Amino acid sequence: xxxxxxxxxxxxxxxxxxxxxxxxxxxxxxxxxxxxxxxxxxxxxxxxxxxxxxxxxxxxxxxxxxxxxxxxxxxxxxxxxxxxxxxxxxxxxxxxxxxxxxxxxxxxxxxxxxxxxxxxxxxxxxxxxxxxxxxxxxxxxxxxxxxxxxxxxxxxxxxxxxxxxxxxxxxxxxxxxxxxxxxxxxxxxxxxxxxxxxxxxxxxxxxxxxxxxxxxxxxxxxxxxxxxxxxxxxxxxxxxxxxxxxxxxxxxxxxxxxxxxxxxxxxxxxxxxxxxxxxxxxxxxxxxxxxxxxxxxxxxxxxxxxxxxxxxxxxxxxxxxxxxxxxxxxxxxxxxxxxxxxxxxxxxxxxxxxxxxxxxxxxxxxxxxxxxxxxxxxxxxxxxxxxxxxxxxxxxxxxxxxxxxxxxxxxxxxxxxxxxxxxxxxxxxxxxxxxxxxxxxxxxxxxxxxxxxxxxxxxxxxxxxxxxxxxxxxxxxxxxxxxxxxxxxxxxxxxxxxxxxxxxxx
Amino acid sequence: xxxxxxxxxxxxxxxxxxxxxxxxxxxxxxxxxxxxxxxxxxxxxxxxxxxxxxxxxxxxxxxxxxxxxxxxxxxxxxxxxxxxxxxxxxxxxxxxxxxxxxxxxxxxxxxxxxxxxxxxxxxxxxxxxxxxxxxxxxxxxxxxxxxxxxxxxxxxxxxxxxxxxxxxxxxxxxxxxxxxxxxxxxxxxxxxxxxxxxxxxxxxxxxxxxxxxxxxxxxxxxxxxxxxxxxxxxxxxxxxxxxxxxxxxxxxxxxxxxxxxxxxxxxxxxxxxxxxxxxxxxxxxxxx
Numbered sequence: 001x002x003x004x005x006x007x008x009x010x011x012x013x014x015x016x017x018x019x020x021x022x023x024x025x026x027x028x029x030x031x032x033x034x035x036x037x038x039x040x041x042x043x044x045x046x047x048x049x050x051x052x053x054x055x056x057x058x059x060x061x062x063x064x065x066x067x068x069x070x071x072x073x074x075x076x077x078x079x080x081x082x083x084x085x086x087x088x089x090x091x092x093x094x095x096x097x098x099x100x101x102x103x104x105x106x107x108x109x110x111x112x113x114x115x116x117x118x119x120x121x122x123x124x125x126x127x128x129x130x131x132x133x134x135x136x137x138x139x140x141x142x143x144x145x146x147x148x149x150x151x152x153x154x155x156x157x158x159x160x161x162x163x164x165x166x167x168x169x170x171x172x173x174x175x176x177x178x179x180x181x182x183x184x185x186x187x188x189x190x191x192x193x194x195x196x197x198x199x200x201x202x203x204x205x206x207x208x209x210x211x212x213x214x215x216x217x218x219x220x221x222x223x224x225x226x227x228x229x230x231x232x233x234x235x236x237x238x239x240x241x242x243x244x245x246x247x248x249x250x251x252x253x254x255x256x257x258x259x260x261x262x263x264x265x266x267x268x269x270x271x272x273x274x275x276x277x278x279x280x281x282x283x284x285x286x287x288x289x290x291x292x293x294x295x296x297x298x299x300x301x302x303x304x305x306x307x308x309x310x311x312x313x314x315x316x317x318x319x320x321x322x323x324x325x326x327x328x329x330x331x332x333x334x335x336x337x338x339x340x341x342x343x344x345x346x347x348x349x350x351x352x353x354x355x356x357x358x359x360x361x362x363x364x365x366x367x368x369x370x371x372x373x374x375x376x377x378x379x380x381x382x383x384x385x386x387x388x389x390x391x392x393x394x395x396x397x398x399x400x401x402x403x404x405x406x407x408x409x410x411x412x413x414x415x416x417x418x419x420x421x422x423x424x425x426x427x428x429x430x431x432x433x434x435x436x437x438x439x440x441x442x443x444x445x446x447x448x449x450x451x452x453x454x455x456x457x458x459x460x461x462x463x464x465x466x467x468x469x470x471x472x473x474x475x476x477x478x479x480x481x482x483x484x485x486x487x488x489x490x491x492x493x494x495x496x497x498x499x500x501x502x503x504x505x506x
Numbered sequence: 507x508x509x510x511x512x513x514x515x516x517x518x519x520x521x522x523x524x525x526x527x528x529x530x531x532x533x534x535x536x537x538x539x540x541x542x543x544x545x546x547x548x549x550x551x552x553x554x555x556x557x558x559x560x561x562x563x564x565x566x567x568x569x570x571x572x573x574x575x576x577x578x579x580x581x582x583x584x585x586x587x588x589x590x591x592x593x594x595x596x597x598x599x600x601x602x603x604x605x606x607x608x609x610x611x612x613x614x615x616x617x618x619x620x621x622x623x624x625x626x627x628x629x630x631x632x633x634x635x636x637x638x639x640x641x642x643x644x645x646x647x648x649x650x651x652x653x654x655x656x657x658x659x660x661x662x663x664x665x666x667x668x669x670x671x672x673x674x675x676x677x678x679x680x681x682x683x684x685x686x687x688x689x690x691x692x693x694x695x696x697x698x699x700x701x702x703x704x705x706x707x708x709x710x711x712x713x714x715x716x717x718x719x720x721x722x723x724x725x726x727x728x729x730x731x732x733x734x735x736x737x738x739x740x741x742x743x744x745x746x747x748x749x750x751x752x753x754x755x756x757x758x759x760x761x762x763x764x765x766x767x768x769x770x771x772x773x774x775x776x777x778x779x780x781x782x783x784x785x786x787x788x789x790x791x792x793x794x
Contacts, residue, residue, distance in 0.1 A: 470768035488549045
């Protein structure tokens with residue numbers, strides 16, 4: 001590839017520049033989002049209800065939790081579920097590799113990346129969207145959130161800029177997910193069936209899967225996608241239970257409790273750690289990349305969460321969104337990655353030299369399949385894994401293009417078919433071009449560089465949301481205080497008597 | 507400035523209604539509004555037991571009955587049944603629903619009353635004023651139906667231009683005298699080491715005058731700016747005293763000042779004026 005190498009160098013140096021110079025900003029601001037969420041949840045404003053004070057939830061609490069879980073499930077969990085913990089265990093940022101310490105740290109960093117920080121980002125965006133859509137009757141687009149600051153100017157160029165950044169962030173965030181998804185499918189196929197694994201196979205896969213996604217987008221009423229995404233979650237649960245039963249069951253339960261404790265205990269330290277004294281560039285590849293990735297996903301996930309959360313109070317919303325999906329993700333990570341670390345440690349007892357861990361980190365895209373090979377029915381497990389990634393791919397591409405479609409058409413939910421096709425194929429094309437141009441580095445660079453401006457937009461969004469919520473609270477208070485009914489009743493009685501008398505006279 | 511065309515008047519079936527309508531008639535004689543909507547809020551929930559007892563043996567629906575009552579009043583005040591008059595009776599006891607309806611109607615102005623005698627009245631009017639997006643004219647029962655002198659408190663916030671153009675519009679029709687006034691905030695009590703109080707006041711004054719000249723050019727207001735020095739009391743108190751001294755008939759004020767928090771639906775000055783002022787009507791200008 002002619003463009004490949006120079007592009008790769010360019011992408012890489014840009015990525016290094018952004019993460020080195022602005023990494024601390026990501027770390028700081030994402031922590032601020034958590035504090036902001038907790039403030040909203042615990043303060044008096046937590047009583048404000050999305051959709052007005054008389055709104056009722058569209059879904060039962062259990063259904064709502066289930067939907068939040070499914071919002072968190074995605075290609076990323078399949079790709080990194082085994083790969084990330086094992087990678088931190090084998091290549092830890094500070095501890096010695098392959099030690100008990102590095103194992104614990106590995107789980108802790110994985111929890112950090114997939115835990116409440118990610119969900120605080122989503123919560124900020126989702127809450128803002130839901131608040132301005134349901135309490136202020138504004139269209140469900142990012143620009144609506146800025147109404148308290150910009151007023152009617154959100155309909156001018158400033159609003160356009162905000163929405164363009166939202167669309168760009170979504171495109172690149174999704175393209176990254178699609179990119180790693182396709183690498184995993186291709187890696188899995190080659191691992192299981194020995195097919196070639198190169199960029200062209202991957203591009204062909206993107207083309208094929210995008211085509212399926214486009215078909216489902218065109219067929220409208222995305223009924224197929226809805227069924228598919230329901231099954232995604234079911235099959236993912238099946239995979240989880242499979243690993244849980246045939247893997248080190250007791251270990252998983254013990255580790256889950258222990259990891260949660262360590263996470264809670266070290267949350268402040270780990271989440272404010274900025275590699276200040278060790279400069280290995282580790283954080284740029286992991287934490288900063290994740291923060292940027294979650295930020296670029298936030299319009300996408302945020303819109304989904306917003307739509308299902310009408311009728312919840314802000315307090316319910318914050319604690320539901322921050323905790324429920326995080327805890328499930330923790331369990332997933334402990335079951336997959338934790339088990340992989342456990343198996344690797346067990347191997348050393350019988351004279352192994354970390355072959356499993358080394359095999360897993362040698363190629364992240366085949367990590368899941370290397371791990372599943374240790375289980376009975378390995379063929380079934382691996383094929384299931386490949387199908388699951390592919391199917392997550394279709395649903396993300398499909399629903400992602402619908403979200404972009406909705407933002408670009410100013411919040412409308414029903415848009416022309418041709419426009420939907422355009423966005424669905426654009427997503428596939430961007431993912432393919434980035435893969436050809438520079439592989440994963442290109443995808444990560446794209447994510448981080450669109451994540452940065454959107455990070456600033458999100459910060460302003462917090463301020464704007466707070467303004468709106470304060471006003472809403474003041475309005476609610478006006479409506480709660482009783483109007484003097486007694487004197488009104490006596491006035492009304494007088495009028496009724498007078499009118500009845502008058503009618504009698506006529 | 508949009509012409510005043512569509513007006514909503516809140517009536518509550520008390521004696522104040524007649525006063526409010528006759529006050530309004532004076533405005534109507536000059537402006538000849540296109541449409542006038544009499545709004546009445548039935549302050550009882552539709553499923554309340556009291557309401558059921560009251561409406562049990564009515565010969566016609568409650569809505570119709572109240573409409574008749576209000577029409578009687580219109581005939582009494584205006585002499586005839588004006589065709590431009592509409593009536594809205596809000597049943598159900600949900601104030602937020604009514605406010606939403608009011609805002610959707612895009613009235614140029616809402617007129618609300620405040621009784622003179624009873625304690626704790628004006629609560630309902632105050633709520634509407636806080637919740638709505640429409641400009642509100644708040645009329646205490648003791649107010650005179652004159653528009654000779656109008657006070658325009660200016661703080662040079664986003665509202666100032668709108669306040670002035672409302673004032674100009676009224677003064678053109680009633681040939682009233684406009685009194686633009688600005689309060690110079692001192693705040694010296696917070697700065698014990700303040701160097702030179704006089705100098706500070708001077709610079710505030712010249713700043714205010716400079717902003718005023720700019721706005722004069724923009725709006726065509728010809729009156730001189732009157733600067734009041736902060737006496738340590740609340741600004742609303744200063745404005746009240748100023749209005750009383752000059753025998754003003756109306757105060758036009760912006761919804762919110764520069765420094766007001768998001769928690770306040772209307773600014774602290776407007777808030778205090780509507781709760782304390784017993785003689786002078788107040789027109790509260792909302793963001794458009």
